[in-house]
Amino acid sequence: MIPVLLILIPLLTGLVSFFIKNDKAVKTWSVLSSVITLLIAFTAVFNCYPGQLSYDAAWLPTLGSRFALMTDGMGKMLCLLTAVSFPLIFAAIFKNNYKQSSGFYGLMLLSQAGLMGVFTAADALVFYFFWELALIPVYFLCSIWGGEKRIAVTFKFFIYTFLGSLLMLVGILFLYFHTNDHSFALKSFYHIHLSGKQENFIFWLFFIAFAIKMPIFPFHTWQPDAYEQSPTATTMVMSGIMVKMGIFAVVRWLLPVFPNASVQFANIIIILSVIGMIYASLIAIRQDDIKRLIAYSSIAHIGLMCAAIFTQNKTGLEGVMIQMFNHGINVLGLWIVADVIEQKLGTRKFIDLGGLAQKAPVLAILLVVMSLANIALPLTNAFIGEFLMFNGLFQYNIWIAAAAGISIILAAVYTLNMIQKVLYGNTVAATENAVEISGNIQLVLVILAITVIVLGVYPQPMIDLTKDTVNAILVNH
Amino acid sequence: MNAIIVSALLGVVMMFSGIITTKRSSITYTAIISLLVLLVANLLNTYGIWEFHVNTHGMLQFDKFGMFFNSIAITATLIYVILSGKDIEKTGIHVSEYYALIFFVLCGVSILTSFNGLLMLFIGIEILSIPLYILTGADKRNLKSNEASLKYFLMGSFSTGIMLMGIVLIYGATGSFALGVLHDAPAAGLPVKASFIEVAGILLLFASMCFKVSAAPFHFWTPDVYDGAPSVFTSFMATIVKSAGFIAFIRLFESNTQALGPTWKILLSFVIIATLLIGNITAVFQQSVKRMLAYSSIAQAGFMLFALYSNNDLAKEGILLYAVAYSLATIGIFAILIKMKDYTFDGYNGLAKSEPVLAFTNTIFLLSLAGIPLTAGFFAKYYMLASVVKAGGALWLVVVAVVFAAISVYYYFRLIQAMYFKEGDAETTGISSGFKNALLILAVLIILFGVFPSLVLNSFYF
Numbered sequence: 052m053i054p055v056l057l058i059l060i061p062l063l064t065g066l067v068s069f070f071i072k073n074d075k076a077v078k079t080w081s082v083l084s085s086v087i088t089l090l091i092a093f094t095a096v097f098n099c100y101p102g103q104l105s106y107d108a109a110w111l112p113t114l115g116s117r118f119a120l121m122t123d124g125m126g127k128m129l130c131l132l133t134a135v136s137f138p139l140i141f142a143a144i145f146k147n148n149y150k151q152s153s154g155f156y157g158l159m160l161l162s163q164a165g166l167m168g169v170f171t172a173a174d175a176l177v178f179y180f181f182w183e184l185a186l187i188p189v190y191f192l193c194s195i196w197g198g199e200k201r202i203a204v205t206f207k208f209f210i211y212t213f214l215g216s217l218l219m220l221v222g223i224l225f226l227y228f229h230t231n232d233h234s235f236a237l238k239s240f241y242h243i244h245l246s247g248k249q250e251n252f253i254f255w256l257f258f259i260a261f262a263i264k265m266p267i268f269p270f271h272t273w274q275p276d277a278y279e280q281s282p283t284a285t286t287m288v289m290s291g292i293m294v295k296m297g298i299f300a301v302v303r304w305l306l307p308v309f310p311n312a313s314v315q316f317a318n319i320i321i322i323l324s325v326i327g328m329i330y331a332s333l334i335a336i337r338q339d340d341i342k343r344l345i346a347y348s349s350i351a352h353i354g355l356m357c358a359a360i361f362t363q364n365k366t367g368l369e370g371v372m373i374q375m376f377n378h379g380i381n382v383l384g385l386w387i388v389a390d391v392i393e394q395k396l397g398t399r400k401f402i403d404l405g406g407l408a409q410k411a412p413v414l415a416i417l418l419v420v421m422s423l424a425n426i427a428l429p430l431t432n433a434f435i436g437e438f439l440m441f442n443g444l445f446q447y448n449i450w451i452a453a454a455a456g457i458s459i460i461l462a463a464v465y466t467l468n469m470i471q472k473v474l475y476g477n478t479v480a481a482t483e484n485a486v487e488i489s490g491n492i493q494l495v496l497v498i499l500a501i502t503v504i505v506l507g508v509y510p511q512p513m514i515d516l517t518k519d520t521v522n523a524i525l526v527n528h
Numbered sequence: 529m530n531a532i533i534v535s536a537l538l539g540v541v542m543m544f545s546g547i548i549t550t551k552r553s554s555i556t557y558t559a560i561i562s563l564l565v566l567l568v569a570n571l572l573n574t575y576g577i578w579e580f581h582v583n584t585h586g587m588l589q590f591d592k593f594g595m596f597f598n599s600i601a602i603t604a605t606l607i608y609v610i611l612s613g614k615d616i617e618k619t620g621i622h623v624s625e626y627y628a629l630i631f632f633v634l635c636g637v638s639i640l641t642s643f644n645g646l647l648m649l650f651i652g653i654e655i656l657s658i659p660l661y662i663l664t665g666a667d668k669r670n671l672k673s674n675e676a677s678l679k680y681f682l683m684g685s686f687s688t689g690i691m692l693m694g695i696v697l698i699y700g701a702t703g704s705f706a707l708g709v710l711h712d713a714p715a716a717g718l719p720v721k722a723s724f725i726e727v728a729g730i731l732l733l734f735a736s737m738c739f740k741v742s743a744a745p746f747h748f749w750t751p752d753v754y755d756g757a758p759s760v761f762t763s764f765m766a767t768i769v770k771s772a773g774f775i776a777f778i779r780l781f782e783s784n785t786q787a788l789g790p791t792w793k794i795l796l797s798f799v800i801i802a803t804l805l806i807g808n809i810t811a812v813f814q815q816s817v818k819r820m821l822a823y824s825s826i827a828q829a830g831f832m833l834f835a836l837y838s839n840n841d842l843a844k845e846g847i848l849l850y851a852v853a854y855s856l857a858t859i860g861i862f863a864i865l866i867k868m869k870d871y872t873f874d875g876y877n878g879l880a881k882s883e884p885v886l887a888f889t890n891t892i893f894l895l896s897l898a899g900i901p902l903t904a905g906f907f908a909k910y911y912m913l914a915s916v917v918k919a920g921g922a923l924w925l926v927v928v929a930v931v932f933a934a935i936s937v938y939y940y941f942r943l944i945q946a947m948y949f950k951e952g953d954a955e956t957t958g959i960s961s962g963f964k965n966a967l968l969i970l971a972v973l974i975i976l977f978g979v980f981p982s983l984v985l986n987s988f989y990f
Contacts, residue, residue, distance in 0.1 A: 054804065113982055183901045202949050214934035220910070221926050224917045252923070263640045 052103045053095045054120035054171035057130055058164050058181075060088050061137075063160055065160030066313035074152050081156040085137035087437040088163070092134035096127050097518065115174070115227070115234040121173040125372060125520040128513065129170040129299055132379045133292050137163050139498065141501070142491045143387045144284045147394060149196055152426075158188040162288055169296050178304070180214070185293065186212055189285060196282040199421060208277040211270070219260035222253045226308065231288045240308050247311065254312035257305055258320070261515035265353050267320070278346035283390035285340070290349050291379040291388065298356050298375055306363065306524055317361040321447070324358035325455045327351070336468070338454025341389045341399045344383065344469055348425060351458050352378050358455065359440035367443020372517035373436050373510055374436030377424070380506075381433055384421035384499040388414065391492055392473070396481045401469070406478030410485040415474045417496040422466045424503045427459065432506035529580045529590060530573040530669060531566065531598045531638035538562040540632035546624030556613040559627040563606045566634070570598045575895060586706070587648045593844060594641030597775050601637050601768050604855040605630065608764060609865040611966050614958065615760045619666050626761075629659035640776040643704040646695045646733075653691065653740065656772065657684050660765060662759040676756025682751040687739035694732030701726035711808055726787050734795075737780065741773040743833060744802035747826050751810075754822035763817070771851035774832050778847060782839055784914030796837050797925055803830035804932040811939045818871050821861065824897065827936055828854055831912050831929065837922070838915035843912065845985050847913025852977065852984055853904035855892040858972045863963075864890050869955035873942055877952025883959065887947040889967040895942040896974050899933055904977035909933065948955060977983045 064084035066254060071077040105121040122130065137159070149155040165188065170182025186209070193205040223235070228238040229249075245253065263270045278286045306313050328351045335347035356374055359367040391414065392407075393399050408415035422432035428437075437459070445454040478485075488496070506513065545558045573579045574595040609616070609630075617623050636656030643649045661684060665677025665854035699705060701723050739746040754762045788795070807827030814820040832850055837842035864886050867876050896905035918924050947954070977984055 111980075111982060113985060150980055180901045187895075187900065191948070194945065202945055206938075206945070209941070210934055210937055213937055214931065217930040218927065221913060221917070222924070224910075224914050224926075225923065227914075228918050228920075251972055256927075 052106060053091060053100065054122055054126075054130075054167070055106050056091050057088060057095070057134070057167040057171065058090070058120075058442070060084060061160040061167065061216065062164035064234075065157045065164060066367060067416050068153055068157035068160060072154050074148075074421065078141070082141045082145075083136060084160060085134070085163070088167075089134040089138055092127075092131050095122055096131050107173075111176070115232075116176040117174055117234075117236065118177055119173040119236060120168075120171040121237075122228070122525070123169055123520050124517040125302060125375075126170050128372065128376055128516050129292075129295055130167060132295070132376050133163060133166050136287065136291050136379060136383055139383065139387075140284055142286050143495045145491050147284075147390075147504055149193075154197060155192065155284075159191050159284065162188040162192070165527050166288075166292055166296070170299060171477065172319065173237045174425070175227070175240060175304070177239070178300075179220055179223060180343065182219075182296070182300075183213075184298065186216075187423050189281075189289060189293070192285040193277065193281040196285070198280040198399045200276070201280045204273075204276040204280045206428060208273040211273045215260035215270075217261035218256045218338045219417075222256035222260075225249075225253050225256075228294065237303075240304070243308065245309075250309050250312045250416065251315070253307040254305070254316065256303075257309070258316075261297040261300045261305065262357075264300070265357055266297070266350065267309045267354060267357055268323055268330060268350075271331070271350050275343055275346040278349070279340070279342045283342075283386055283393065285384055287386045290346070291383045294349070294353055295375050295379065297361065298353070298371065301357070301360055302368075302371070304422045306360070313361065313418065314363070317363065317447075320361050320472060321358045321444075321451055324354040324361075325451055325458075328354035328358075328455055328458040329461070332458045332465065335465040336461065338465070339401045341387075341392065341401075341469065341473070344465060345385050345389060345404055349378075349382055350460065352382075355440055355455060355458070358451075359443050362443040362447040363524070364443050364446050365521060366446065368521045368524060369514055369517070370436050370441075370443055371437025371523060372451055373506075373513045374433065374440060376513055377432040377436050377503075377506060380499055381394055381421060381424045383418070384496060384503070385425065386491065387496060387499075388418045388421065391488055396485060402474040403479060403481045404473045405476040405482060406474075407482050407485055408474040409478060410482060411487045413493060414488045417493075417500050419470060420500045420503060421496075424507075425466050426463045430504065432503050432510065434507060435503070435510040464509065529582055529584075530569040530578075531595070531602070532635055533582075533640075534566050534569040534882050535631050535635040535638060538566055539628045539635065542624055542628040542631055544624075545627075552617040552623050555623050556609065556617060556732070557629065559613070559630075562631070562859045563602060563609060564912065566631075567599065567606065569880075570595060570602060571920050572639075573597065588639070588642045588643050588746045589644035590642050591793055593848075594638075594775070594779075597641050597772070597848060597851065599639050600852055600855070601634065601772060604768050604859065605634060605764070606803070606824040606850075606857045607856070607966075608768070608863075611859060611963065611970070612760045612763060612866060614715040614963075615866045619760060620646050620668060622666075626663065629663055630764065633764075637768070637772040640772050641779070643776070643779065645804075646698065647705045648692060648821055649776065650688075652776065654688065656769060657688070657740075660684075660761075660769065662763040663764070664753060667758045668725070670758075672756040673758060676753045677952050679756075680749060680753045682892045683739070686912055687736045687746070690739075691736035693725040694729045696732075697729030697732065701729060701731075726958065730784065732788055733780070735770055737773070737777045738799060741770060741777055741829050741832070742826050743829050744826065745799075746805045747803065747806060747829075750826055751819055751822040754825070755816070755819050758817060759862060759866045760951040762822075763859055763866075766821065766862070767855035767858045770825065770829065771832075771855055774829075774835070774847060774851070776834055778844070779885065781836055782930060793837065793922075796833065797922065800833045800837060801928060802926065803827070803833065804929060808935045808939075809933045812935065814939070815873060816871050817868075817876065817943060818872060819927060820873075820943075821858070821865070822940075824936065825858070826930065828897070830932070831909060834912040834916050834929070839924070840919055842911055842915035842918055846908065846915055849904070849911055849977075849981055849984055850908040850972075853896055853908040855903060856970060856974055857896040857903075860967060860974075861890060861897075863967065866958055867956045867963075868955060873946050874952065875924050876946040876954050877944060879947040879954040879956075882954055883956055885964045885967065886956070886959070889971040890947065891944050892971040892974055894943055896976065896978070902975060902978045904974045904981070906978055907981040 074438040165185030172178035331350035338344040427433040639652030661681045667673035742750040811823035835847040896903035899909040
């Protein structure tokens with residue numbers, strides 16, 4: 052029952068939001084809804100009701116599809132990430148004003164419902180439904196509330212991902228007709244036997260869908276523009292949680308279903324990922340806009356996660372699990388800072404910024420913590436994840452690990468460069484009258500910074516939480 | 529049998545209703561009641577409660593599939609009349625005749641869903657087509673409407689001629705009009721050796737059917753006719769008539785293709801890809817929404833042809849669902865289009881502000897045509913793709929179709945963009961609250977079928 056609640060609460064409250072006309076009321080309503088979802092996610096994570104973690108009901112008997120949901124370790128962790136992110140996002144943007152805010156918050160909650168569905172689906176058709184359901188609200192969010200070039204950019208993003216989804220649908224259909232019991236259930240998919248040629252072909256149909264979502268080089272071209280043009284609250288959802296859909300889907304729907312193909316093509320994918328990491332890092336160095344810099348840095352981080360998955364060894368996979376959560380937290384923090392700067396100073400360009408540390412020391416400290424986590428410095432949460440992932444890559448192939456290692460240095464270059472240009476130096480016109488952050492935003496950033504450090508020192512709970520998923524994949528091989 | 533007889537009778541009733549009353553709205557109400565009567569008559573027949581017994585000497589054969597499609601067509605027409613009845617009244621002065629012609633078209637539809645011989649196929653197609661030629665030219669004072677009507681008539685007569693030629697050749701080769709004789713194959717295992725005349729006949733028949741459902745390369749009449757005809761009647765032609773054409777197409781070719789051997793699938797995949805290509809790519813470049821819908825109907829026909837390609841149980845279920853999903857959505861979009869002052873994409877700018885209900889329901893209809901999950905259109909496309917995957921061996925064709933489906937998003941979403949994201953003051957005329965409610969009900973139906981497609985399909989199994 053818990054996964055059903057995780058989907059239903061944001062779905063229903065989201066639909067209700069459309070009819071709340073009062074600006075303040077709809078904000079409070081959304082915060083309330085997301086906090087309730089968070090509480091339910093906690094009951095899942097702490098295993099309060101062990102009998103309630105899955106759900107199965109008849110849906111389309113003639114098609115062999117059931118409305119089946121389940122939560123394994125990885126699912127719980129990502130549900131937790133989703134559930135944690137939304138109240139923080141809502142709190143951080145509480146002071147922002149959006150035209151037609153009822154629509155904005157309603158769509159945000161609907162996208163949360165879609166994400167929860169993706170992370171809990173145990174039936175391929177249900178999975179596909181939620182995969183799309185998460186996309187549609189984001190499309191509208193970006194196109195209505197985004198920046199100047201929003202319509203064209205979001206359209207590109209939509210068509211890209213929709214094409215990917217359709218290819219995946221073809222793959223799902225093919226697998227469905229090859230299951231023994233003609234069913235879309237995850238379990239039946241895990242027991243499929245395909246010929247080598249079939250497996251290779253269908254593998255790519257799935258992988259392209261996931262690669263577009265993550266995004267992996269060379270399918271990444273939609274991403275920087277989409278992140279830049281979206282309203283920052285939506286960018287937080289996209290880069291904090293939605294990209295995890297791709298990684299999650301690879302772990303749940305790709306590796307166990309195509310065991311041979313995913314070993315056979317691991318090389319190509321890892322090399323693509325590493326190319327993407329270095330390429331994105333190099334471009335990030337040349338950026339002069341905070342949002343674009345974070346976008347490219349995000350591509351680099353996701354590339355590492357994708358590479359680590361395909362090493363298919365224990366350390367690599369453990370690293371991916373931890374890093375999925377940590378990356379969500381870190382990037383959320385960075386986006387919030389970017390949003391604060393944009394809202395307060397009206398610019399995101401490095402040229403117009405500088406000396407912010409003198410005017411807003413608390414913001415400066417919190418941004419530094421988040422940035423250090425972005426570089427994966429020891430004692431921050433990202434260090435553990437990246438360390439494990441590099442370890443995994445090292446076991447796979449030492450040269451690839453070495454090449455990927457370059458991106459750590461490059462990450463330090465662009466992140467520290469950003470800190471220097473935004474925080475230090477002399478104040479300029481825009482930052483002359485900057486004021487310190489306060490209230491909600493300060494609270495949210497402090498919570499995030501504490502999470503960064505706590506998980507950096509003591510990451511064991513996350514490893515324990517996702518142990519079962521990692522073991523299940525390793526057993527499969 | 530009920531549907532054929534009752535629809536013909538009611539057509540005559542509608543014709544004379546113009547003598548009894550000159551009040552236009554009461555003629556529309558008569559039409560709605562008559563459609564309900566027709567629906568009930570057909571349902572009585574479907575469930576075997578009561579029917580006219582006429583000995584057709586095996587020329588007609590009534591099965592569940594056909595009668596169920598009759599119900600779909602009648603219900604869709606009912607929805608269409610409820611939504612656009614006011615606009616039918618405005619088209620010209622002969623309101624009762626328009627309705628009479630619509631009933632005659634329905635009579636043609638019910639023959640096409642039950643024919644059991646080439647002769648009845650021909651009669652059905654003619655009964656279906658001739659009223660449409662007239663309806664296309666209903667807007668007598670409009671040059672474009674006249675032009676479209678003439679074009680449609682000329683092209684239609686040619687295709688009918690070709691069909692007759694095909695029928696004659698087949699008759700010459702096999703000595704029968706019955707469907708069964710065509711595939712009177714030699715003993716199992718032996719390769720089928722069809723005579724040249726028979727093959728030529730089947731190909732001619734195929735070409736003329738392609739013309740009727742506007743599949744490429746026989747689609748050239750579609751954009752001009754759809755664009756020129758009064759929009760209310762375009763809506764009718766593009767949905768109910770087109771779906772009926774597909775049912776006839778499938779009925780005709782589900783078992784008559786052995787004579788062509790493996791060439792059949794190659795030929796058909798060529799037609800499918802050409803249809804998808806021309807429909808989708810040309811739709812991208814349209815500036816008028818009405819023309820875009822004409823090309824989109826070609827593109828959708830490409831998808832429906834998959835049912836013919838795979839030719840299995842999933843395909844038959846799927847084509848019914850496709851007919852429902854496509855007809856409902858297109859009727860809705862046209863109903864809104866008719867109310868717009870400006871038929872271009874720019875004419876829709878800012879509709880979300882001025883008429884939120886219209887914009888919202890239009891979005892649902894467009895999402896359904898694009899095949900986004902949670903709408904009926906998704907399962908329609910799903911069934912088509914699934915049936916081909918199930919038939920096996922043509923995964924590449926499915927991948928190609930999927931790429932075109934992604935392209936179709938471009939032009940459907942352009943309309944959504946115009947309504948929601950662009951500034952402007954879209955002008956509309958004559959929108960009543962009843963119209964809005966009807967649209968909302970239609971949108972709810974589409975979502976309902978998108979979540980539980982079994983609502984449509986279970987009644988098929990009943």
